[in-house]
Amino acid sequence: MEKFITDIFEEIQETQNKFFAESIPVLSSIAVEIAKTFVSGGKLFIFGNGGSAADAQHIAAEFVNRFKMERPPLPAIALTTDTSVLTSIGNDYTFDDIFLKQVQALVNDNDIALGISTSGNSENVLRALKYLAKNNIKTIGFSGKDGGKMNGLCDILFNVDCKTTARIQEVHIQAAHIICELVDELMFGQFSDLIVRL
Numbered sequence: 001m002e003k004f005i006t007d008i009f010e011e012i013q014e015t016q017n018k019f020f021a022e023s024i025p026v027l028s029s030i031a032v033e034i035a036k037t038f039v040s041g042g043k044l045f046i047f048g049n050g051g052s053a054a055d056a057q058h059i060a061a062e063f064v065n066r067f068k069m070e071r072p073p074l075p076a077i078a079l080t081t082d083t084s085v086l087t088s089i090g091n092d093y094t095f096d097d098i099f100l101k102q103v104q105a106l107v108n109d110n111d112i113a114l115g116i117s118t119s120g121n122s123e124n125v126l127r128a129l130k131y132l133a134k135n136n137i138k139t140i141g142f143s144g145k146d147g148g149k150m151n152g153l154c155d156i157l158f159n160v161d162c163k164t165t166a167r168i169q170e171v172h173i174q175a176a177h178i179i180c181e182l183v184d185e186l187m188f189g190q191f192s193d194l195i196v197r198l
Contacts, residue, residue, distance in 0.1 A: 015167040016174065019160050026158050027175055030140050031182035033156065037112040037138070038187060043075040045107055047099045048116030048125060051169045052142075053080035055116055059176045067180040071188045079103070079128075099128035107137055114140045118168045120148020120159070129153050142175070144168030 034044055044063065046056035056078040063076035079102045080086070089098045099115075107113060113132050115125040120143035132139050133153060141154035144165070150157060158175055160168045185191045 011164070011167060012170060015160070015162050015164075016171060019162075019171050020174075023158060023175070026156060027178055028182070029156050030158065031179045031186060033112060033138060033140065034179065035183045035186040037110065038074050038183070040110055042108070042110035042112060043077060044112050044114065045077050045079055045103060046114045046116070047079040047102075047128060048142075049080075049122055051165075052116035052118060052122075052172070053078075055142075055169065055173055055176065056080050056114075058173065059114070059180070062177070062180045063183070067177075067184055069184050069188060071184060074183070074187075077106070079106075096123045096127055099124050100131055103128045103131055103137075107132065109135075109137060112138045112140065114142065115150070115154070116142040116172065117148070117150060118144040118165050118172075120145060120150040126150070126153065142172045144172075 037044060044060075046059050047053075048056050057080060060076040060078040063074040065073065079099050085102065086098050089101050093101070103113060113128070115129045117125045120141075126149055129139050129141065129150065130153065139154045141150045141157040143150045143157060144160045144162060145168070146161065147157060147159040151159075160171045162168050162171070182191075186194065
């Protein structure tokens with residue numbers, strides 16, 4: 001069992017080191033776009049399935065409550081929490097439309113959306129992203145494996161090229177924490193002069 005656990009830790013460390021070394025520019029770009037959205041009065045909408053749904057809620061909570069520094073609440077909304085909306089759309093239409101209908105109803109031109117899919121192929125995530133792209137609303141994607149159909153569909157794509165779902169999810173939430181902290185610094189901390197110029 002000790003060897004089994006050690007092997008998992010080594011896989012985690014290898015995956016994290018690989019993707020964070022390659023992804024600093026992408027993470028910076030994502031944080032800048034989210035900060036610019038908040039500064040301009042827009043909102044961040046986040047959605048995904050299963051563990052990615054939990055990540056959507058986790059990320060939204062970090063922005064609405066706080067991350068590390070004391071600062072005003074920031075408008076982030078997870079589209080995975082309203083069971084009446086989710087089940088009514090799933091029942092009356094199809095599960096593939098549960099995020100599409102919500103973004104059609106809620107997202108405005110100055111907002112930004114983050115779709116999360118470890119395979120890059122979740123149909124309900126793709127439908128929402130396609131609608132947003134068609135309507136010129138800025139999109140961010142968190143994907144895994146080869147990026148799947150999310151490749152070319154998002155304005156910025158953070159892809160974790162790994163076959164293990166758990167490792168992809170772990171990198172996703174760590175990336176989200178980095179982005180949250182960087183957004184705070186852009187808006188209220190050491191990089192606040194930079195966001196004014198962007």
